[in-house]
Amino acid sequence: MAMSPTSGDQHAARTSGSVADLRWFVFALFFIFGGITSLNDVLIPKLKALFTLSYHEAMFVQSAFFAAYFIVSLPAAMIVQRVGYMRTASIGLLTMMAGCLLFIPASGSGTFALFLAALFVLGAGITIVQVVANPLISMLGDTHTAHSRLTFAQAFNSLGTTIFPPVGSVLILGSLASVDPGSLSGTALAAYRAAETRTIVHTYLGLAAALLIIAAVVWLRRNRLREVQAKDNILQAFGLLRRPRFAFGTLGIFLYVGAEVAIGSLLVNYLIQPDVLGIGAEDAGKHLIFYWGGALVGRFIGAAVLRIVHPGTVLASVAVGAIALILISANTTGLASGWALLGVGLMNAIMFPTIFSLASEGLGPRAAEGSGIICMAIVGGAIVPLLAGRVADASGLRFALIVPALCYVLIAVFARYCRTHPAVEA
Numbered sequence: 001m002a003m004s005p006t007s008g009d010q011h012a013a014r015t016s017g018s019v020a021d022l023r024w025f026v027f028a029l030f031f032i033f034g035g036i037t038s039l040n041d042v043l044i045p046k047l048k049a050l051f052t053l054s055y056h057e058a059m060f061v062q063s064a065f066f067a068a069y070f071i072v073s074l075p076a077a078m079i080v081q082r083v084g085y086m087r088t089a090s091i092g093l094l095t096m097m098a099g100c101l102l103f104i105p106a107s108g109s110g111t112f113a114l115f116l117a118a119l120f121v122l123g124a125g126i127t128i129v130q131v132v133a134n135p136l137i138s139m140l141g142d143t144h145t146a147h148s149r150l151t152f153a154q155a156f157n158s159l160g161t162t163i164f165p166p167v168g169s170v171l172i173l174g175s176l177a178s179v180d181p182g183s184l185s186g187t188a189l190a191a192y193r194a195a196e197t198r199t200i201v202h203t204y205l206g207l208a209a210a211l212l213i214i215a216a217v218v219w220l221r222r223n224r225l226r227e228v229q230a231k232d233n234i235l236q237a238f239g240l241l242r243r244p245r246f247a248f249g250t251l252g253i254f255l256y257v258g259a260e261v262a263i264g265s266l267l268v269n270y271l272i273q274p275d276v277l278g279i280g281a282e283d284a285g286k287h288l289i290f291y292w293g294g295a296l297v298g299r300f301i302g303a304a305v306l307r308i309v310h311p312g313t314v315l316a317s318v319a320v321g322a323i324a325l326i327l328i329s330a331n332t333t334g335l336a337s338g339w340a341l342l343g344v345g346l347m348n349a350i351m352f353p354t355i356f357s358l359a360s361e362g363l364g365p366r367a368a369e370g371s372g373i374i375c376m377a378i379v380g381g382a383i384v385p386l387l388a389g390r391v392a393d394a395s396g397l398r399f400a401l402i403v404p405a406l407c408y409v410l411i412a413v414f415a416r417y418c419r420t421h422p423a424v425e426a
Helices: 019-038 040-050 060-083 085-101 103-109 112-139 143-171 186-196 198-220 234-242 244-271 281-286 288-305 311-330 334-342 344-348 351-360 364-395 402-420
Strands: none
Touching: 019 040, 019 085, 019 112, 019 143, 019 198, 040 060, 040 112, 040 143, 040 244, 040 281, 060 085, 060 112, 060 244, 060 364, 085 103, 085 112, 085 198, 103 112, 103 186, 103 198, 112 143, 112 364, 143 198, 143 281, 143 288, 143 351, 186 198, 234 244, 234 364, 244 281, 244 288, 244 334, 244 344, 244 351, 244 364, 244 402, 281 288, 288 311, 288 334, 288 344, 311 334, 311 344, 311 351, 311 402, 334 344, 344 351, 351 364, 351 402, 364 402
């Protein structure tokens, strides 16, 4: 699906209302799916303790969630092509609501696999919403400021990831019991897990109610955007991978999401170590506000910087900064170690929107197809954390930081590539 074109090579939206009004609607979508995604970082230590999981096993929380991006992204692009952006957004929000409601039977059964199933459905809904949001915000305005606009939109994503974790830490981690699940078995263990996961259920029930209201509001606005139906087979989108810049950018999204999620997933357990901050799980969870808050601040700054500095230069700079902070954290102790790793959030700030827009430059009316393929690459959040968890089990949390560090190295290489290989129109 393509947006109605304006003059020249721009593909801005023509709407029955103001473009600015629709931008704020898209900003709200970024806030919602960002906040809910960040709650996984709080769920991991809770479920790890309740089900006595290894780091590798606990990372299946992220794998179940982010696997949805790989499986659902292309079908989501097909839905956009068939029914339009606004209707697809409503479908995505209702799917997210269904995922939240599935936490009820998961808690009742006290089974880890059912929690993973609920997270997959929740991730599927967020995938659908994100396939809508990324190209839509790029198109709602001048193409020359798309980098800045998408970075600004991602700031609302970061606002959600900043607000949700500390609240989730109080609601979910604050109830971590002193009972050792390893000392229980059979019916007693199942009853204990069901009781301890009620806090999770209450949290996600509240989210389900909010999502239902938002879906209804979006549905009422479904005719605000006039769109042109594309006739091409969406499977032709894979042909975009023959474009080196787009293919490299898709890999960049895989690496970036994998690195960001791996660090966020390990942070609570990393900070509670005696040689780092040595604090409790709830307090460590509250510190996630600095990791995700750094991304929030950085995205507002980045939105301004990207108007005057080439995005490839900015991307290379923050990738090198992330590598430096990881090295500092892995090779120091105490406050320096903890705050250096938290500081990686600031370096992450502009990475997703900048990689996305650099990869998508020149796609024009094939932007929705490109978004579907790029969103599939978010499956990096399912794979890279698993690898980091495996390394953490084998060699410790500090050495596991080498996994996201290598991801940032390749992102820096992509940034350099974009400086030397201008985009070509599709």
